[in-house]
Structure formats: C-alpha cells, structure tokens
Amino acid sequence: xxxxxxxxxxxxxxxxxxxxxxxxxxxxxxxxxxxxxxxxxxxxxxxxxxxxxxxxxxxxxxxxxxxxxxxxxxxxxxxxxxxxxxxxxxxxxxxxxxxxxxxxxxxxxxxxxxxxxxxxxxxxxxxxxxxxxxxxxxxxxxxxxxxxxxxxxxxxxxxxxxxxxxxxxxxxxxxxxxxxxxxxxxxxxxxxxxxxxxxxxxxxxxxxxxxxxxxxxxxxxxxxxxxxxxxxxxxxxxxxxxxxxxxxxxxxxxxxxxxxxxxxxxxxxxxxxxxxxxxxxxxxxxxxxxxxxxxxxxxxxxxxxxxxxxxxxxxxxxxxxxxxxxxxxxxxxxxxxxxxxxxxxxxxxxxxxxxxxxxxxxxxxxxxxxxxxxxxxxxxxxxxxxxxxxxxxxxxxxxxxxxxxxxxxxxxxxxxxxxxxxxxxxxxxxxxxxxxxxxxxxxxxxxxxxxxxxxxxxxxxxxxxxxxxxxxxxxxxxxxxxxxxxxxxxxxxxxxxxxxxxxxxxxxxxxxxxxxxxxxxxxxxxxxxxxxxxxxxxxxxxxxxxxxxxxxxxxxxxxxxxxxxxxxxxxxxxxxxxxxxxxxxxxxxxxxxxxxxxxxxxxxx
Amino acid sequence: xxxxxxxxxxxxxxxxxxxxxxxxxxxxxxxxxxxxxxxxxxxxxxxxxxxxxxxxxxxxxxxxxxxxxxxxxxxxxxxxxxxxxxxxxxxxxxxxxxxxxxxxxxxxxxxxxxxxxxxxxxxxxxxxxxxxxxxxxxxxxxxxxxxxxxxxxxxxxxxxxxxxxxxxxxxxxxxxxxxxxxxxxxxxxxxxxxxxxxxxxxxxxxxxxxxxxxxxxxxxxxxxxxxxxxxxxxxxxxxxxxxxxxxxxxxxxxxxxxxxxxxxxxxxxxxxxxxxxxxxxxxxxxxxxxxxxxx
Numbered sequence: 086x087x088x089x090x091x092x093x094x095x096x097x098x099x100x101x102x103x104x105x106x107x108x109x110x111x112x113x114x115x116x117x118x119x120x121x122x123x124x125x126x127x128x129x130x131x132x133x134x135x136x137x138x139x140x141x142x143x144x145x146x147x148x149x150x151x152x153x154x155x156x157x158x159x160x161x162x163x164x165x166x167x168x169x170x171x172x173x174x175x176x177x178x179x180x181x182x183x184x185x186x187x188x189x190x191x192x193x194x195x196x197x198x199x200x201x202x203x204x205x206x207x208x209x210x211x212x213x214x215x216x217x218x219x220x221x222x223x224x225x226x227x228x229x230x231x232x233x234x235x236x237x238x239x240x241x242x243x244x245x246x247x248x249x250x251x252x253x254x255x256x257x258x259x260x261x262x263x264x265x266x267x268x269x270x271x272x273x274x275x276x277x278x279x280x281x282x283x284x285x286x287x288x289x290x291x292x293x294x295x296x297x298x299x300x301x302x303x304x305x306x307x308x309x310x311x312x313x314x315x316x317x318x319x320x321x322x323x324x325x326x327x328x329x330x331x332x333x334x335x336x337x338x339x340x341x342x343x344x345x346x347x348x349x350x351x352x353x354x355x356x357x358x359x360x361x362x363x364x365x366x367x368x369x370x371x372x373x374x375x376x377x378x379x380x381x382x383x384x385x386x387x388x389x390x391x392x393x394x395x396x397x398x399x400x401x402x403x404x405x406x407x408x409x410x411x412x413x414x415x416x417x418x419x420x421x422x423x424x425x426x427x428x429x430x431x432x433x434x435x436x437x438x439x440x441x442x443x444x445x446x447x448x449x450x451x452x453x454x455x456x457x458x459x460x461x462x463x464x465x466x467x468x469x470x471x472x473x474x475x476x477x478x479x480x481x482x483x484x485x486x487x488x489x490x491x492x493x494x495x496x497x498x499x500x501x502x503x504x505x506x507x508x509x510x511x512x513x514x515x516x517x518x519x520x521x522x523x524x525x526x527x528x529x530x531x532x533x534x535x536x537x538x539x540x541x542x543x544x545x546x547x548x549x550x551x552x553x554x555x556x557x558x559x560x561x562x563x564x565x566x567x568x569x570x571x572x573x574x575x576x577x578x579x580x581x582x583x584x585x586x587x588x589x590x591x592x593x594x595x596x597x598x599x600x601x602x603x604x605x606x607x608x609x610x611x612x613x614x615x616x617x618x619x620x621x622x623x624x625x626x627x628x629x630x631x632x633x634x635x636x637x638x639x640x641x642x643x644x645x646x647x648x649x650x651x652x653x654x655x656x657x658x659x660x661x662x663x664x665x666x667x668x669x670x671x672x673x674x675x676x677x678x679x680x681x682x683x684x685x686x687x688x689x690x
Numbered sequence: 691x692x693x694x695x696x697x698x699x700x701x702x703x704x705x706x707x708x709x710x711x712x713x714x715x716x717x718x719x720x721x722x723x724x725x726x727x728x729x730x731x732x733x734x735x736x737x738x739x740x741x742x743x744x745x746x747x748x749x750x751x752x753x754x755x756x757x758x759x760x761x762x763x764x765x766x767x768x769x770x771x772x773x774x775x776x777x778x779x780x781x782x783x784x785x786x787x788x789x790x791x792x793x794x795x796x797x798x799x800x801x802x803x804x805x806x807x808x809x810x811x812x813x814x815x816x817x818x819x820x821x822x823x824x825x826x827x828x829x830x831x832x833x834x835x836x837x838x839x840x841x842x843x844x845x846x847x848x849x850x851x852x853x854x855x856x857x858x859x860x861x862x863x864x865x866x867x868x869x870x871x872x873x874x875x876x877x878x879x880x881x882x883x884x885x886x887x888x889x890x891x892x893x894x895x896x897x898x899x900x901x902x903x904x905x906x907x908x909x910x911x912x913x914x915x916x917x918x919x920x921x922x923x924x925x926x927x928x929x930x931x932x933x934x935x936x937x938x939x940x941x942x943x944x945x946x947x948x949x950x951x952x953x954x955x956x957x958x959x960x961x962x963x964x965x966x967x968x969x970x971x972x973x974x975x976x977x978x979x980x981x982x983x984x985x
Contacts, residue, residue, distance in 0.1 A: 315942070315952040318905045319980035327904040328985040334901065334977060335959050357907050393985035506985065528985070538983040539954075540962030572984055576952070642959030 087296040088150035088592040089113050093126070094192045096207065096214055098280050099140055099199030103214040108193055114595060114605075115681060118149025118193060120176045120530075121567035121609035123165030126194055127174060128616050133688060137169035137272070138255060138279040140200040146246075146285070148188040149569040150592050153293030156305050157312050158571030160184045160372040164268040166276045170257045170427070170480050171501040171525045173617040173626075175271025178529070178566060179246070181370040183263035186244035189289030201281040204253070206230075208238060208286045219283035224250055226420045227262035227284075234286050247284035248274040249422025251468040255279055256478040258427035258503075262419070265390055266370070269424045271502060271524055272480075296594030304588055311577035312374045320377035320573045324367075325393035326356030328506070329400075336641025337508040340401040341454050342433035343497050343632055346508040347641040350406035354396060359408055365389075375573050383412040391415060394528075397506030398429025403436065404454030414460050421468035427480055430503025432463055434481040434496050435473070443490050446473040494631035500525035509633050511643035512537040513547050517656040518555045521627045521670075523613040531559040532572065545643055547652045552659030560606035567609055608680045611664075611672055619688050624670045627657055700784040700804055702739040703776030704731055704757070705824065707747035708789065709766050712879045717791045718752060720883060723890060728790045732757050738797050739786070745776045768845035769824060774836040777828060789824045793886055794872035802867060803827045803859065811854035815864050817874050823847035825874055894921045896972035900932055903979040906943045906953070910936045919970070925955070926966035928976055943978060954981035 091110070096103040108122075116125040123145045130143040144166045151159040162184040168175030187195065190209055197207075201216070204223050208215040222230050230247035244263065251259035252274030259274030260267035268274075295301050319327050332338040333351035340348040352358060359381050365388035369376025380388035389412045399405060399414040418425045436454050439447030450466075450473050451459035466474025476484050481503055485496035497504045502525025509516035518533025519526045528534065536554045537544035561581070565572055568585060578584045582599030590597045614622075629648070637647045661670050677684055706718040706728055713720070718728040725733075728744070732755050735742055742757040747765045760779040762771050773787050784807055786800055806813045807827050814826035832854055839849055850856075864871060877883045901914040917931045929944045943953055948966045956962050956977040957970075970976075 315950045316982075318942075318952050319982055322905045322908065325985040327980060328983060330907075331903045331977070331979045331983070334903070335956065352913075357904065360908060532984065534983055538962065539981070540964070545960075573982075575984075576982055 086110060087294050087594045088154070088589075089118070089193050090188070090191045090291065092192055093194040093196060094190070094209070094214070095196045095198070097199040098197060098201045098205065098282060101216055105212070113150075113193065114597075116609060116612070117564070117567035117589075117605055118152070119147050119161065119163040119178070119567040119569040120165065120563060121605065121612075122149070122194055123147035123163045123176060124174060124609060124612050124616060126196060127165050127167070128612060128619075128683065130196055130198065131167055133619050134621070135167055137167045137172065137276055140280065141198060142167050142276060142279075144197045144273065144276050144280065144282075146187060146195040146197075148184070148193050149567060150589060151568050151570065152184055153188045154295055154301055154305075154592055155372060156301070156570075156588065157309050157372060157374045158370070158574045159569060160370050161569040161571065162187050163566065163569070164261055164273045166273055167620065168271040168273075168501075168524070169255070169275045169279075170272040173500055173525070173620055173622065174523055174613050175273050175276075176524055176530065176566070176613065177268035177270050177273050178569065179261070179263055179266050179268040180571070181264045181266055183244040183246050183287065185371055186287040186289055188293055189291050190287055191289060191291035195285075197280060197282065199280065204281050204283050206234060206247075206284040206286060207282065208234075208243075208288075210288045211290055222283050223253060226250075227422050228265065228419070230284050231263070234284055238286065240286075240288055243286050243288040245284050245286045247422075248277050248282075249420060249468065251275075251421040251423045251478075252278035253283070254468065254470045254478065256423065256467055256470065257480045257483070258424040258431070260422045260424050262422050265419065267422070267424070270426065270527065270529075272424075274422050295592045297591040300591040301588070304591065308574070308577065309374050312574055314577070316576045317375050317573060320375050323356050323360055324377050324379035324391075326359055326379060326391055326396050328356070328393040329396055330355035330357055332397075332506065332508075333401075334642075335511065336638060336643040337511045338397065338401055339497075339504065339506055339508050341404045342402065342437045342495055343504070343508070344437070345640045346511055346638050346643065348401035348406075351401065353406050354400045354408050354411055356393070356396070359391065359396075363408055363412070373571065375571070377573055381408070381412055383416055384409045387416070389416050390419070394506055395425040398426045399460070402429045402433045402506070403460060405457055405460065406455065407457070410457035410460070414457065414464060417461060417464040421464065423464065423468060426505055427503040428464060428467065430497055431467075431477050431481045431484065432460060434485065434492070435463070435477055437495050438488065438492050443492055444488060446476075494635070497630050497632065498526055499629060500626050502526045504630075507534050508638070509629060510638050510646055510648045511641070512544050513648060513652070513656070514542055514544070514551050514554055516629060516633070516648055516653065517551050517660055518558065520629050520653060520657060521555065521660055522559075523610075523617050529562070529572070530566065531555060531562050532575075533558050545646050547656050549659050551656045552661070552663035555660050556663040559610050560603060563609040564602055564606040567605070608682065611676070611680055612682055615672060615677070615682055618671060627670060629653060696738070697740055698738050698801070698804055699740050699782060700786060701741040701743055701780035701782040702735040703743045703745060703773070703780060703785045703787045704728070704735070704790050705745050705769060705772035705776065705787070706752065706790040707745060707750060707762050707766065707772055708791070713877070713883065714880065716751070717877065718746075718750070722793055722887065723894070726753050727793060728755065729753060730793060731788070731790050731795065734795045734797070735786075735788075738800065741780065741782055743776050743779050743785075745772045745779075767840075770836060770839055770845050770847055773823070773828065773847060774833065774840060777830045777833055777836070780830060783830050784827060785830065786827050787824060789876060791876040791878070792825065792873065793877070793890060794875055796868045796873040799864065799867040799873050806857050806859070809855065810857045812851060812856040813859060814851065814856060815859045815874065817861055817864060817871055821848050821851065821858070822874050824876075891920070895919060896921055896923060896970065898923075898928065898970055898972070898974045898976060900928065901975055901977045903977060905980070906939060906978045909938050909942055923970050924966060925963060925968040925970065925976070928970065929966070949978070952981055954979060
C-alpha cells in the first residue's frame with residue numbers, strides 16, 4: 086500500500102497488551118486519515134455512551150496519507166477521542182516531528198484504551214511496545230517530560246508527546262503537547278491523564294512509500310513555491326497574531342468575556358506591537374515552508390510561542406492590556422498543558438461572575454478583568470484543581486451549571502467548548518459555523534468566517550446562503566484535516582479539490598477525483614455528526630450562548646448590531662437543508678446508506 | 691458647487707465673446723476640471739435652468755454645447771451687447787446672465803437672486819462697492835432700453851439700473867450663501883486662472899485615510915496615512931496615491947493592479963472591496979489587511 090502502512094496499533098493499558106490490526110484500503114480511501122480516520126476508529130472503538138474518563142474511551146492518534154511525503158505543511162497528526170468537555174467528538178490536530186515519527190513507526194493509527202495502574206509512559210519503537218513507569222515524571226511539564234524521557238532512554242532523536250499537570254488532574258481542557266505544540270481543544274489531555282498515561286515516546290524506521298515519487302517531487306516543488314508567495318505573507322511575516330488589530334478595527338475582537346467586541350488597548354497587545362517590541366524568533370513545524378510560528382520574549386527572557394487565539398483569550402478576553410502578562414499567562418498554560426482558549430474563556434466567565442458578585446471565591450482570589458497576577462495564580466489553581474481551580478477545571482459550562490444563578494448566560498461556549506476569538510454577532514456566517522460544529526465552538530473544523538471576511542456576504546446580516554456556505558466550509562476543512570494539509574496553505578491552491586485529489590492519487594496510486602475527495606469530506610463530517618447523535622446529540626446542542634442572542638454589540642463599527650434567535654434559527658434551518666438532514670438536524674437513514682456510513686440500526690445506546 | 695435638483699423656469703445666458711486679451715488665449719476654451727471652461731459653466735447651469743443661451747463673438751470657435759448658441763453682430767462690443775443678444779434669444783422671461791470666466795458658480799446664490807426678481811426688472815449683486823452686472827438677473831422687458839443704450843453707445847450695463855426697477859443685493863446678503871464671494875470671481879490673467887484652478891482642486895478634493903494592518907503596517911512603519919484625492923476618486927486612485935506616498939509598499943502590498951494577491955481592503959470597517967473602480971467619499975477609511983483571517 087502506498088501512502089499508508091495499512092495497519093493500526095492498539096495498546097490496552099489495562100492489560101499491557103498490544104496488537105497490530107490491518108486497516109483495509111477501502112476504509113482508508115473512504116476516510117483518508119487524520120480527523121477522518123480518527124473519527125471512523127472512534128465510532129468503532131468507543132462503546133456507545135462511554136464516559137470520556139473511563140478506560141474504555143479510546144484515545145486515538147491518527148496519521149494521514151500525506152504525512153512523510155515531504156509535501157509542505159503535511160507533518161501533522163490528529164488526536165481523536167470522546168471529549169470530557171463536550172461529551173461529543175474531540176478531534177484535535179498537532180504537528181511537527183512527532184507526526185513524522187508516528188508514521189515512521191509503520192502505522193496509520195495508534196489506539197490507546199484501558200488505564201494503567203500507575204502513571205506510565207509508552208515507548209514504541211517500530212513493532213516493539215514498552216511500558217515504562219512515569220511516576221517520577223508526575224507534575225512535570227510536557228517539555229521537561231520530553232527531555233527527561235529522551236535522556237533516560239538514550240534516544241536523542243525520539244519524539245515525545247506528553248501531558249502536563251492539567252492532564253494528570255483531568256482538567257477538562259487539558260492538552261497533549263509535543264515540541265511546544267498542542268493537540269489543544271476538547272480535553273484530549275484529560276483523557277490521556279485518565280488513562281494514567283503521561284507520555285508517548287516514538288522512534289521508527291518505516292518510511293512512507295509513495296506511488297509516483299517523481300510526480301510528487303514536482304508537485305512538492307510547485308506547492309513550496311506557492312507557499313512562499315504573497316498569499317502567505319501574513320503567516321510568514323507576522324504569524325496569526327496579526328489578526329488582533331484587524332479584528333479590533335472590524336469590531337470582532339471578543340473582549341471582557343464578549344461584553345465588548347473592541348479592546349481599548351488593542352494596540353498594546355497587537356501582533357504588530359509584539360513583533361516590534363518582543364520579537365524573539367521565527368519557527369516552523371517540520372516539513373513546513375511557511376513557518377508561521379512566532380516566539381516572543383517573555384519577561385523571564387525565554388521565548389514564548391504565541392498565536393492569535395492565545396493572545397486574544399489571555400489578553401482582551403480577560404481585559405489584559407500588557408503583552409508581558411499575556412506572554413506569562415501563555416507560558417503557564419504551556420507549562421501545565423492547558424488549552425489557552427478554554428482557559429481564557431473560563432477565567433473570563435469567572436471574572437464576570439465576580440464582577441456580578443455571584444462568585445465570592447473569584448473576588449477573594451482577586452480575579453478581575455485586567456488583573457494579571459490573579460490570572461497567573463488561577464491558571465496554577467486550575468491545573469492543580471485547587472480551591473476555585475477545582476470549579477474552573479470543569480470548563481465554563483459545567484462551572485456555570487454548578488454555580489447556577491443565570492451565570493450560564495455568559496458562559497461563552499457551544500456544547501461545552503469555549504468560543505474562539507471571532508465575535509459571532511459581527512460575523513454571522515461564523516455564528517452559524519460555531520453553533521453547529523460537532524466539536525463545539527470551533528474555528529478550525531470549518532472556516533465559516535471566510536465568507537464574512539471576504540465580502541461574499543454581509544457579515545452583519547443573514548441570508549439563505551449561509552447554510553451551504555458553512556456546510557461547504559466544513560467539508561473542505563474535513564478533507565484538509567484528513568489528508569492532512571495545513572489550513573495556512575489553503576489559499577495556495579487554484580482548484581483545491583482537483584489539485585488535492587491529484588496529490589492523493591500520486592501518493593497512493595489511486596485514481597482519485599476532486600468529486601471523490603469532496604464526497605469524502607462530506608462523509609467524514611457526517612460521521613462526526615453521527616457519532617454525536619449516538620452520544621445523545623439533539624438540536625438543542627446546536628445553539629449559541631444567551632449573551633450573543635440577547636445583547637447588541639456595544640462597541641466598534643458594528644455597535645448596535647444584534648443576532649436574534651430568529652436569525653440563528655433561520656440559519657440553522659438553512660444549514661440542515663444544505664446538509665440534506667431532516668429539520669431536526671438528524672441524518673436521514675438513506676443518506677447514511679449513500680455515504681456508506683453505519684446505519685442507525687447498529688446504534689446501541 | 692452644490693447639486694440642484696429643481697429646474698427653474700428661467701434662462702441662463704452666458705457671455706463668451708470677450709477678447710481674452712490679458713489671458714492671451716480664448717478663455718472659453720481654457721481647460722478647467724478636465725474640460726473647456728465653457729463646457730464646465732454650461733454643465734453647472736444646466737443643473738438648474740430650463741434653457742441655456744451662449745452668446746459668442748462672430749466666428750468664435752467653440753466646442754459643441756448643449757445650449758442655444760447666438761452670436762453678437764459685431765465683435766467685442768462689450769457686455770451690454772452680449773446681454774442684449776442673450777435676452778433676445780432667450781425664450782424665458784427671466785434670465786440669469788453670467789460670463790464664461792466665472793467658474794465658481796453657486797447655484798444656491800443664483801436661486802436666491804432669481805427669487806428676488808418678482809417686482810423688479812433687474813437683481814444685481816453689489817460686491818465690494820461695485821455692481822456685478824455679469825452675475826445678475828434681468829427681465830427680458832429691459833430689451834428695448836438695452837437697444838437704446840447700444841444705439842447711444844452706452845456700453846456699461848450700470849446705466850440701465852437707474853432706468854428700471856433694480857434690486858441691489860448688498861454684500862452681507864451675498865456672504866450668507868457665498869462667504870468669500872467666489873461666485874463673483876472671474877479670471878482675466880494666466881495667474882488668476884492658475885489660482886482659480888488650484889482653488890477648485892482644493893475645494894473639490896476629498897480626504898480619505900488609509901489604515902494599514904499587519905505586513906503593510908510593519909513595512910510602512912505607520913498605522914495610517916491620509917490622502918487628498920480628486921472628487922469621485924476611486925480605490926485605484928487610492929492605491930496610486932499610496933504608492934507615491936509609501937513606495938515601500940509597492941510590489942509587496944500594492945502593485946499596478948491594485949492589491950497584491952493575499953491582501954484585501956475594507957471600507958470603513960463595513961464592506962470588503964477589491965474592485966478598483968469603487969468610488970470613495972470624503973472621510974472614508976480604507977483598511978488594507980491580509981485576505982486571510984485564519985488563526
């Protein structure tokens with residue numbers, strides 16, 4: 086088989102047994118790899134209704150056909166499991182050398198089930214699986230864990246993914262981290278912690294074979310060239326932090342827990358200011374020519390990675406106006422292995438509760454908008470589930486349910502996943518995308534905001550096209566996330582589906598068309614939805630937080646604009662129609678058959 | 691010049707037959723705002739008059755005009771002759787008379803003058819101690835008197851004013867609608883022509899600001915620049931003015947087509963626009979940013 090290894094490794098931590106299982110080509114062709122293959126295996130391996138923290142919940146690391154081919158931006162892997170934050174699918178991507186090493190093991194997916202009796206790490210070297218005690222690594226940061234494992238196994242080239250304290254303590258938005266990057270959203274690190282699995286170390290020697298190496302080399306050259314054109318200037322010259330000043334000016338920068346959509350001190354924490362005042366170095370994932378990562382000098386002199394989402398969530402969303410504090414908060418999240426968006430979102434919720442005198446602990450803690458010291462302390466408390474941290478470690482949805490009052494009205498999440506830095510009231514296509522996404526409020530599994538930012542639609546109002554725009558964007562993202570190609574390369578294709586299908590064909594030897602690829606995207610998205618339906622999804626879950634539907638935008642160019650429940654309902658209806666689902670958002674049986682997905686008859690809830 | 695939607699049932703008479711001796715070339719044909727001056731004046735007056743009459747010297751060359759063209763019988767006889775021939779050709783009873791070298795016509799002021807003709811024969815501004823007979827309103831009922839004047843060789847129009855019901859419009863009244871009296875400004879020398887052109891461009895330009903984000907901001911080392919552009923300027927002119935002002939952006943963010951691929955622009959935070967012929971208004975804010983909002 087080309088592009089794939091045609092097998093997966095299943096490790097059961099409870100029994101200490103591992104087994105290699107063949108993956109048939111038809112399944113790989115239908116679900117590709119990455120998010121698609123991960124979703125497919127999740128559906129199969131997760132017992133219906135499984136508790137995310139139970140040993141039976143599979144933690145799946147999925148590779149993809151383009152990984153290891155040398156094509157730019159393809160060194161990525163997916164982590165898929167049932168999310169402890171949402172109760173639905175968690176599908177996160179991370180990247181770089183760990184992705185390459187995962188594939189070099191000679192597998193397309195690694196499935197981990199069970200639970201070790203004590204904290205353990207896995208070392209997988211080609212076909213050999215070793216279980217090592219990790220008790221001495223408890224409490225260590227992911228970065229320290231990586232270094233210590235590498236040192237003790239005397240394997241400097243091995244690659245490690247690890248959890249920090251937050252994962253060990255099952256903070257519901259804990260990450261899995263490798264080389265400073267994170268499979269960030271949905272709490273995949275908490276699932277790993279629940280398995281008493283501190284880290285996975287990999288070392289492999291199996292190259293990825295491609296069917297038509299000379300064609301791939303040519304395509305790789307062309308893509309590399311396009312990846313260095315003006316189309317990627319933003320990512321190459323500033324990084325995603327460039328979004329902040331633009332979003333502020335366009336009135337779409339969530340600030341002070343979405344109470345505002347502009348931030349008075351945006352200039353101080355803008356990407357441009359960081360670049361001018363704090364620039365440390367530029368970095369990139371393995372096999373990437375764009376190299377979007379920016380590391381900025383923190384107060385302690387160390388370089389800290391910073392992305393727009395982290396900058397927004399730990400900056401304006403919490404009212405923090407000085408870049409040094411944002412960098413320090415980001416350092417802490419990396420140290421403990423916390424999703425920065427959910428951390429910022431949950432802290433901002435607590436700050437507002439404190440402001441409204443609903444949460445005395447927040448006031449005692451000094452958690453107030455614009456107060457960085459309390460944020461630093463709160464991040465540590467969350468990771469250790471100490472004091473108020475025990476409540477906040479549950480994420481904003483559960484915390485609000487526990488606190489009661491009407492604090493759920495400003496718990497800014499969808500399906501339990503905290504909102505990213507795109508204000509839905511001034512980006513109405515995005516509002517729909519956030520409401521219906523299977524993984525919760527997510528800006529990655531669709532790029533619904535693109536229509537709003539392109540002038541293709543009026544971003545302040547709605548129309549009947551939004552449903553199909555969101556559905557198409559989701560299908561598009563599903564293929565990118567399954568092949569896997571980084572989204573920052575997406576504008577470098579002239580005819581994405583045709584070109585990507587050609588790449589896939591040259592890698593695998595299949596004769597894949599653009600239409601087939603597009604269909605695969607649709608299939609993958611529907612499977613994720615089907616998983617959610619199996620896990621108890623209902624149309625009530627496709628909705629936005631009350632604040633967005635009851636308060637007009639108070640500031641910025643969109644001041645006064647509202648998003649009404651009626652508008653949201655209309656857009657959701659148009660989305661279900663565009664998807665071919667029934668008016669309650671369920672996939673018709675006939676469509677499952679057409680897409681060759683499991684039938685409802687097989688559901689055993 | 692304000693737009694004027696209602697058409698008045700009166701004629702506009704434009705005298706173009708002067709000698710242009712100090713100017714050194716025919717005033718009617720001087721380029722003004724991208725067109726010959728006479729075209730400019732006719733265009734302005736057609737916005738409010740039912741009829742426009744142009745009075746030229748015999749054999750004077752003129753571009754084709756949407757106006758009634760009449761000629762003096764004798765060349766360079768002076769304004770009385772021009773007014774006489776204009777009123778004679780006009781089909782309306784009330785006529786506003788001007789010369790073609792007054793480019794800053796103010797339609798509101800002209801309306802005000804017309805409104806005051808009711809029980810008079812002439813309405814004439816009195817500006818800086820002088821009558822302004824070539825920015826005045828006349829009834830065609832004065833034609834016989836003008837004919838007499840011509841026969842007697844009285845070539846200055848003011849001789850008429852004592853003989854008919856004349857309303858003299860004092861300076862302060864004019865200033866209410868035209869504080870600097872620009873309507874009454876005419877051009878007799880190349881220096882006056884240049885000054886008038888400059889003034890026109892200044893009064894008719896728009897000011898926009900360009901706000902730079904991301905790469906553009908870092909390259910230009912500034913967050914925003916303001917640009918003065920011709921009225922009705924388009925996005926293409928913004929890019930071209932920006933290229934002059936911030937050459938560091940050329941090739942990186944802007945090029946001869948407008949924006950380099952990968953960049954986009956937004957108008958006032960509301961509309962994303964890429965069409966170079968998008969028209970702009972004064973005060974517009976143009977944001978130049980990355981076309982990719984991914985993060």
